[in-house]
Amino acid sequence: MEPDVSIETSCMIRIAVLPIGDVPPPLLRDYHSMLLRHHAIPLSTISSFYTxxxxxPFAHxxxxxxxxxxxxxxxxxxPSPWEDFQSNRKILAVIGxxxxxxxxxxxxxxxxxxAACKGYTSALVERCFAFCPGDSQLEDGxxxxxxxxxxxxxxATQEFHLQTMMQDIAASLLMEFEKWVLQAESAGTILKTPLDSQATLSSEEVIKAKKRRLARAQKTIGDYCLLAGSPVDANAHYSTAxxxxxxxADYFWYAGALEGSVCAILVDRMGQKDSVVEDEVRYRYNSVIVHYRKSFIQDNAQRVSPLTFELEATLKLARFLCRRDLAKEVVELLTSAADGAKSLIDASDRLILYVEIARLFGTLGYQRKAAFFSRQVAQLYLQQENRLAAISAMQVLAMTTKAYRVQSRASISRHPLSNETESGHADGGKMHHQSVVSLFESQWSTLQMVVLREILLSAVRAGDPLAAWSAAARLLRSYYPLITPAGQNGLASALSNSAERLPSGTRCADPALPFIRLYSFPLHPSQMDIVKRNPAREDWWAGSAPSGPFIYTPFSKGEPNDNSKQDLIWIVGEPVQVLVELANPCGFDLKVxxxxxxxxxxxxxxxxxxVDLPPNSSQVIMLSGIPTSVGPVVIPGCTVHxxxxxxxxxxxxxxxLLLGAAQGLVLSDPFRCCGSPRLRNVSVPNISVVPPLPLLVSHVVGGDGAVVLYEGEIRDVWINLANAGTVPVEQAHISLSGRNQDxxxxxAYETLKSALPLKPGAEVTLPVTLKAWRLGLGESDTAAGKSASGSTGRNVKDGSSPSLLIHYAGPLGDAGDLETNKSSVPPGRRLVVPLQICVLQGLSFVKARLLSMEIPAHVGESLSNLANVDGNPLDETVGYGNKIERLVKIDPFRGSWGxxxxxxxLSNPTDVVFEISVSVQLEKSSNGDDLSVDYAAEYGYPKTRIDRDYFARVLIPLEHFKLPFLDDSIFSKDWQSDGYTGGRNPIFSERNTKAELNASIKNLISRIKVRWQSGRNSSGELNIKDAIQAALQSSVMDVLLPDPLTFGFRLARNGSENASKLDLPKELNTSIQPSASKNFVIAHDMTPMEVLVRNNTKETIKMNLSVTCRDVAGENCVEGTKATVLWAGVLSGITMEVPPLQxxxxxxxxxxxxxxEYTLVAAAVIDDANDVLRARAKSKSPDEPIFCRGPPFHVHVDGTA
Amino acid sequence: MATTACFIIVSRNDIPIYEAEVGSAAKREDAAQLHQFILHAALDIVQDLAWTTSAMFLKAIDRFNDLVVSVYVTAGHTRFMLLHDSRNDDGIKSFFQEVHELYIKILLNPLYLPGSRITSSHFDTKVRALARKYL
Incomplete structure (x- = not known):
């Protein structure tokens, strides 16, 4: 059989093209291709060479x-044994x-x-074309x-030259054909085929052969006419034949002549195909096939068979009919041709048959059929077991890979269309189910594995390591679940063996293992966050985050940064990381x-x-790199060696693949079978690279560990900021975020500001003062529990610590640039410095109380300074050197020492010792005439030590600060707070007074500071303001308000002195007091005394005063049977009227x-008490008598009993 | 019973979703592969032929050597393909019709994604029983 046969083959003149001498193969191919252009020489062009x-004989x-x-x-x-039968099989010319x-x-x-031409006896014309002759060769005449x-x-010139030569050859051939035909017509030529009996002819057969000779001669002349390009002449001869x-009954030659006549018809029609011609051709060829079949002679079937001609005729007809709309007919023909393959004796005939069938199916568009027969061809090649056949097999199999969908990626990329559709699939985020299925169309895994295995086998045999590697890689990657571990190992070693024969650094389009998927793109750590910069604003970072409560605002629509979620910014020169997951689902150790x-x-x-991947394992690894220049970055995958x-x-x-696995369309998910959890689809974000930005790196001086603080502890930390980038920091701003910002x-903002611009490599240290917050209720419980077990890490993690947000940016760029393109402003960055504070429970406050103490005054001549210190309470404290004594002072309104x-x-639940120091800031004098002593200095009280798990009470002495008089404006608040209704309308501006009162309380509280210290470097302040306020609020009246009446006693030795003393209290106070400090009362002596009653209200008070005297035992010693004190004057029921403030x-x-020792106490019952007094006395009913009692006064009586 | 028979169901996406060697001949791996290759190649012919007739059973549409491919196309364009070496058109037709019923039962399963592989062992057993009965 001959390859590439068609009906027109009969009219083609065969020319052998032989390389003479040494011709490099590429050049030979080049010269051959030049010849191929001249496969048809029009008769009109050869007339000049024709004589x-x-x-x-070619009349027409x-x-x-x-x-x-x-x-x-x-x-x-x-030479073919069938040359005589079909003249076109002869080599009629030789070109060297x-x-x-x-x-x-x-x-x-x-x-x-x-010498080469000797082999071609049938050659009528011989030419040797010598290309590129040297000068010497040309001159050789x-x-x-x-x-x-x-x-x-x-x-161009050379081609023209060649064309001329070909025309010459064509003309020579035509003249030779004429000669041959004339000769054949005149003299009888013997035409034999292998089909004819080789045995000695019997007489009958000789006669038969003589008869047949004429027909055969006519058929052969027809062949020559056809070759000479004269179909009409050919047809005439064929008809005769x-x-x-x-x-x-020479069926074989009959069929041959019929074939020739069909060819003549087609040549005559110049390739025009109409249905009439088609029907004629179909009819005649069916007849040809039938006659070839008829000529089958059983007795020489072993030696020679006309089957090949039958098959060739079938193929010729199939090729002629090969159109989509006649597919069914063609398939019939080809199927029957394929059936004939079994009967073919010669293996190479079968090969050719399959090749032709495959080609025709391919032309028909039946790719799977074509692939099937191609594989049959490849198997025939592989049976030959030599390298060239293996190469052929490999190439043929490579053609089938498309139909079996196992093609190498190298061949896919050659077809832009398929590539395009693939990328189209990948672009669409959501794939429709159908399109997913179409990705895995024709997953005939058995076939695919067989084909790949055959490619591998043929590539190994053909010595093509790259093809072998590629096939093994495809096989292993796609079908590992169907391959036994032993088979997987075999493939792995096939890969290694192939690689050994490849030069190092060889690239292959088909990936093998491992499977690699994107795990995640780590966003910038908070230390290097990038913030879009709004150059129009002072706080340029503010616009970057979406403002307002709405996720979507219509105003932001259309802005280019809409898809900011997908965007990732990388910076030139700063390393970035991408996490990918590798999987090795096979049973061998994979070394990447x-x-x-x-x-x-x-x-x-x-x-x-x-990376080393153990069998059946997956691993997430971090791949890193550095962007080198500005622009978008596209990461389609990984390069693996x-x-x-x-x-x-x-x-x-x-x-x-994973998508297919999820749909159940692919064999197995390589990651899942390695035990890796299912992962959502990570899409590759749009990555753009921006020019270098400054990069601040922070660390806390003294270690980045958590700062362990007790509640209320105050400590400075130093944060060191260094510019690790290559661009100076020109703007920086610090703000706070997170919980417990206070x-x-x-x-130290100024320190940072003054350090700007921060050059690359420069550092700045910022002091930050921290005060530990108070633990919440639940927190303190757990914290206490934790601190007992010694763990301190908890508070750091729960995010209760505040963070410093440092927004910083490099230079803005050119001003002109800025105006033209706003987006060209380089972005700023944000550094988040988490202040890792671990707050431990410190001293805890239990309660606060106000305690008051009265020390009775001695009755003496000079003590009655009831009004002296009015509005000037500090007066008395001046002279005291002792600090404690200074606090014990006369209550000017009560007359006693208070x-x-x-x-x-406080309790100390911790395991350390605390020392408490209380300080009260002294009130600065508000009076201009007061002594200009600076009282801002604090009192230093001895420190109180609280051991672990102990309670302690700390006493804070309070100074007096009372209002000068009792006024109803004060009570207006009390009434309201106590729920009184129908009280008098306040005269004074209620608010002012209240504010005054509150202010005074606040003033008092703010002056009290309780500081604690623990160990060498922990110190802080107890936040007890609220507690003090609560404690004071209940007793604020007692502390702040004077009693309505003040009582005082004194010895009245000299009435005139007393009078003057009353008139000039201050003078006396200073002059007499030192001398009168020695007051004594003698027993058995009449001691004149007087009781002073001061009215602290603004209204006249009428009262019923009484004075009692008690001894040490508290017995009333004025009245009763055993009275030890006699008296003169009135002691009880004294009716008195005191004008206001007198x-x-x-x-x-x-x-x-x-x-x-005796004690004198004055008491009074106020008559007709008004509301103010009632309120002060907290009386419940208006009928209740208002009773005022003065402080006790001590009297020391000397003498002998 | 036929000596060689290979039954395969091909989804409308040309993916084989069920394969069974139902012949009585001894199983040979290369033969099984050849059967699949033949059936795969026959799809080309089915794709043209299916639209030329309203019948579901397309009879023998292709052959290679002495193996014949008979095809039955469902309304959903799922193709039942049988490779056989016997000439028993009636038996094959009955076989296809009964398998079609089984296939419809599979399709009715709400957990079965049309176009995915049929993994039901019950289906497999039934198909093999049908093959013994009709082929």
Missing amino acids: EHQKS QPWDSGSLRFKFVLGGAP ICHCPSSPDLDFVIDQFN KKRENLVLFPPSDR LELARLT DSIYLSVQSGNFDSFPLS CFGVITEHLFRDVDN SVISI LRFLELE ESKHCFSLYFLVPG
């Missing part, structure tokens, strides 16, 4: 439209091709050519027969020599990594019988 020697030669067709057989072909530079001796070339030198020139052959991100945009340096070959692994492929007392303490009860006195005398 009619005698009358042409179409000189104007016909042509001679050539079929060039490169390398020639051995010689490349002169490699064969200098032209004589030798001619000899070689002549010797005329050589059949040698044509093509002088070196440009290609058909008649004669039918008569002689290097893996790095493959970036197409070329502005990224990626760092390779080496594994099994000795560099491959590109695209994320998209694995994504599609725990940051101060930040002492008030704020008692704080005092009255009442004189009486006492006679002490027994020396000792």
